[in-house]
Amino acid sequence: MAIEVSGLSVDIGGRPIVSDVAMGVADGERVGLVGSSGSGKSMIAKALLGLLPRQASASGSARLGGTEVIGADETTLAGLRGRYVGVVFQNPGSSLNPVLSVGRQIELPLKLHYDLDAGDRHERVMAMMRKVGLDASLAGRYPHELSGGQQQRVGIATALITSPRLIIADEPTTALDSITQRQIVDLLVSLVDGAGASMLFITHDFSVLARATSRCYVLDRGRIVDSGQTAGLLASPQVAQSRRLVEAARKLTLGGPDMETL
Ligand SMILES: Nc1ncnc2c1ncn2[C@@H]1O[C@H](COP(=O)(O)OP(=O)(O)O)[C@@H](O)[C@H]1O
Numbered sequence: 001m002a003i004e005v006s007g008l009s010v011d012i013g014g015r016p017i018v019s020d021v022a023m024g025v026a027d028g029e030r031v032g033l034v035g036s037s038g039s040g041k042s043m044i045a046k047a048l049l050g051l052l053p054r055q056a057s058a059s060g061s062a063r064l065g066g067t068e069v070i071g072a073d074e075t076t077l078a079g080l081r082g083r084y085v086g087v088v089f090q091n092p093g094s095s096l097n098p099v100l101s102v103g104r105q106i107e108l109p110l111k112l113h114y115d116l117d118a119g120d121r122h123e124r125v126m127a128m129m130r131k132v133g134l135d136a137s138l139a140g141r142y143p144h145e146l147s148g149g150q151q152q153r154v155g156i157a158t159a160l161i162t163s164p165r166l167i168i169a170d171e172p173t174t175a176l177d178s179i180t181q182r183q184i185v186d187l188l189v190s191l192v193d194g195a196g197a198s199m200l201f202i203t204h205d206f207s208v209l210a211r212a213t214s215r216c217y218v219l220d221r222g223r224i225v226d227s228g229q230t231a232g233l234l235a236s237p238q239v240a241q242s243r244r245l246v247e248a249a250r251k252l253t254l255g256g257p258d259m260e261t262l
């Protein structure tokens with residue numbers, strides 16, 4: 001499912017947070033949104049999902065699969081979220097419901113959006129757990145009993161169980177160590193591609209971005225300041241803000257796995 005954003009601005013209490021953003025993700029494409037912390041990445045994701053803070057005001061246009069979401073009513077938004085649009089958050093430890101077992105967690109969006117009997121739902125949950133690399137024996141466990149990587153696998157399974165056409169992943173690997181980051185990114189990419197879905201992948205880390213996307217936008221203080229092929233931006237960033245992010249990514253990986261394979 002495509003994303004088409006034009007002239008998107010978000011203000012909070014008269015303070016501009018996102019300014020005149022234009023960006024697009026084609027059907028089946030994986031696109032990155034990268035920018036330093038506080039640049040407005042999550043605010044854009046929230047605008048796309050209709051989850052802006054109450055005191056925020058948004059203007060401009062954002063279409064998900066042709067449906068305008070800026071100013072849309074809750075019925076329209078609720079119809080998109082979970083069913084057609086899956087969301088993976090930064091911190092699975094806090095975005096998962098602590099009182100729901102892994103199996104119930106993954107099952108919930110199916111209960112909300114589809115009319116299936118319990119046996120059918122159980123089968124789908126088990127199949128999804130296999131796909132994300134979670135052993136069936138973990139179905140009865142609770143989030144706090146899992147490692148960070150396992151928690152994010154649950155997050156991904158929960159986002160993908162309804163076969164959404166678009167995944168919005170907001171820093172899905174930031175809370176994880178670098179080896180787990182790679183595994184989780186590779187898992188997301190293979191599931192998204194396997195489903196023929198599209199993905200907006202948000203991060204402040206260029207080294208992760210290159211694994212997840214072929215094209216990206218660079219955000220700085222609420223504005224898009226650069227865009228292009230991720231590999232090109234990584235190899236020879238022309239814009240100062242992109243150069244800074246690339247240098248930060250290089251420092252992070254210094255002495256670690258080589259940059260060429262990123
Ligand atoms: N609920 C809120 N109320 C007021 N300001 C906010 C709120 N949430 C975020 N902001 C501000 O909006 C800016 C962008 O935040 P955010 O989109 O979370 O950045 P990023 O995800 O790129 O780190 C920041 O300056 C942040 O302080």
Ligand SMILES: [Mg+2]
Nearest residue numbers: 041042170171
């Ligand atoms: Mg954020």
